[in-house]
Amino acid sequence: MRSGKGWLGLSAIAALALAAAGPAWTQTDTIASVKQKGKVVVGVKADYKPFGYTDPSGKIVGLEVDLADDVAKRLGVQIELVPVIAANRMEFLKQGRIDLMIATMAYKPDRAEVIGIPEPFYYAxxxxxxxxxxxxxxxxxxxxxxxxxxxxxxxxxxxxxxxxxxxxxxxxxxxxxxxxxxxxxxxxxxxxxxxxxxxxxxxxxxxxxxxxxxxxxEPWGVGVRKDDPKFAAYMSGVIKDWHKTGYLLALEKKWGIPQSPYLVEQQAKFK
CATH class of the missing domain: 3.40.190.10 (Periplasmic binding protein-like II)
Incomplete structure (x- = not known):
């Protein structure tokens, strides 16, 4: 039969183990970090016209760049664009080199295991x-x-x-x-x-x-860090608003993209 001291000893060991493992439960707070540094760093495409591409002046422009600008405006901060490609966009997000990724990324279940992909999706x-x-x-x-x-x-x-x-x-x-x-x-x-x-x-x-x-x-999703449910929830609300207000449909028209049945369907859903 175990003594009271034995149980206390085990409890102390368990407490120490939890304390040691504490960082594993630490959550990223992208919104707080972004507001502290005064800018949001967004990974976008620079080679996929008209969603994200480099214009003759060397500036990155496109539909997804407009979306990134809108997020910065909502957060009340400046924006920094970082060109990404399919091979590095999720790694950049995991490593903290970007705060947000809006880069023609199709939703795949295996991708959602690595990064956060808030719903609804913004394009397809x-x-x-x-x-x-x-x-x-x-x-x-x-x-x-x-x-x-x-x-x-x-x-x-x-x-x-x-x-x-x-x-x-x-x-x-x-x-x-x-x-x-x-x-x-x-x-x-x-x-x-x-x-x-x-x-x-x-x-x-x-x-x-x-x-x-x-x-x-095939729906496209924005990417946030997996350990930041607060920012994922925030972006979910932003995307709903993009659909509700017809902002995405307006951007399609601006960039000369034929109207997407997906966007029409999503606007009707969230209107």
């Missing part, structure tokens, strides 16, 4: 086919038996080939696929609508358009 890419306006393509079923250029690994390739019967001509990168389209090796390119939105203003593609109804939307 989708699949479409970029083809000549005179192609006669109006429905996905029209692709049956026709050569369609595709990018290796894209999630909508299987559906395009198996369900709609297109003969996929697969390339490693989008540059090669677009070159094949221009050369007449396929009737169109199946890819993400957000990419096509960025090139539709180029004179080179004046005779082309996204010719089909967009399908398979």
């Amino acid at each position: 890419g989708a699949a479409n086919v970029f083809a000549k306006k005179s192609s006669g393509l109006k429905a996905w079923a029209d692709l049956k038996g026709k050569p369609v250029c595709a990018i290796q690994g894209a999630y909508y390739n299987r559906r395009t080939g198996e369900e709609f019967g297109a003969n996929l001509v697969v390339f490693k990168g989008v540059t090669e696929a677009m070159a094949a389209l221009e050369a007449g090796n396929c009737v169109g390119v199946v890819f993400d609508t957000t990419f096509f939105a960025g090139i539709m203003g180029d004179a080179k593609w004046a005779d082309y358009a996204m010719v089909l109804p967009s399908i398979d939307p």
Whole structure:
């Protein structure tokens, strides 16, 4: 039978163990940190027109940059933009090199295990086919038996080939696929609508358009640090307001992006 001193000893050991483990439960307070330093550091794309890209003057601009500016304005602080790419954007956030990430990041469950991705989502890419306006393509079923250029690994390739019967001509990168389209090796390119939105203003593609109804939307989320539920809740409220007020729809119009059915749906939901 244990003595009272024994139990007290165990309790003391447990208390010390908890104290030692204390830092593991420490939560980041991004909002407090941002207000203390007077600026919010946001990771954005600098190579994905029109969401985040470098203009001729060297300034990073785009739809997501406008969103980052709005967050800074709401917090009452200055903004610092840090260019990120898919390979480093989550690491920059985890390391504290950026406070917030708004960088064309599609939601994936495995990503949500690494960083915080507050809902609702602020945008969504989708699949479409970029083809000549005179192609006669109006429905996905029209692709049956026709050569369609595709990018290796894209999630909508299987559906395009198996369900709609297109003969996929697969390339490693989008540059090669677009070159094949221009050369007449396929009737169109199946890819993400957000990419096509960025090139539709180029004179080179004046005779082309996204010719089909967009399908398979893939939502995009902002990124915050995993250990900061307070900032995640704050950003959730901001995103709801972006949808409710039609701010995102207005930015689409500003940047020449065809209206997203996803944004229309979200505005109706939060209005």
